[in-house]
Amino acid sequence: MENNNQNQINIELPEDIAEGEYSNLAIITHSNQEFVIDFVRMAPGVPKAKVKSRIILTPQHAKRILFALTENIRKFEQMHGEIKDTEQVAIPLNFGNPTTQA
Numbered sequence: 300m301e302n303n304n305q306n307q308i309n310i311e312l313p314e315d316i317a318e319g320e321y322s323n324l325a326i327i328t329h330s331n332q333e334f335v336i337d338f339v340r341m342a343p344g345v346p347k348a349k350v351k352s353r354i355i356l357t358p359q360h361a362k363r364i365l366f367a368l369t370e371n372i373r374k375f376e377q378m379h380g381e382i383k384d385t386e387q388v389a390i391p392l393n394f395g396n397p398t399t400q401a
Contacts, residue, residue, distance in 0.1 A: 320351040334361040 322338035329335065334356045341348040356364065376382060 322351055324348065326350075329358070329361075332358075334358060 324339040326337045338352040
């Protein structure tokens with residue numbers, strides 16, 4: 300009998316991380332070595348916003364996340380219908396180059 304347990308990863312989710320952080324804006328920058336995603340929480344009418352979390356990824360991992368997110372959105376829309384982008388965010392940000400907002 301083959302032992303498959305050596306290929307399993309035990310992932311711990313601490314309580315404070317499990318609560319999550321709300322973000323309604325993501326700012327994505329990259330260099331030749333890494334992608335940086337800053338998750339921001341903005342409040343209506345407040346000109347100052349805070350980065351709530353920063354994730355730094357290798358380019359390969361960023362691409363895997365892109366494919367995983369695309370697949371999950373496809374499955375979500377199959378079950379619940381198309382996700383409509385009803386809000387157009389036009390915020391002048393100078394957060395490093397090149398930058399993309401999501």
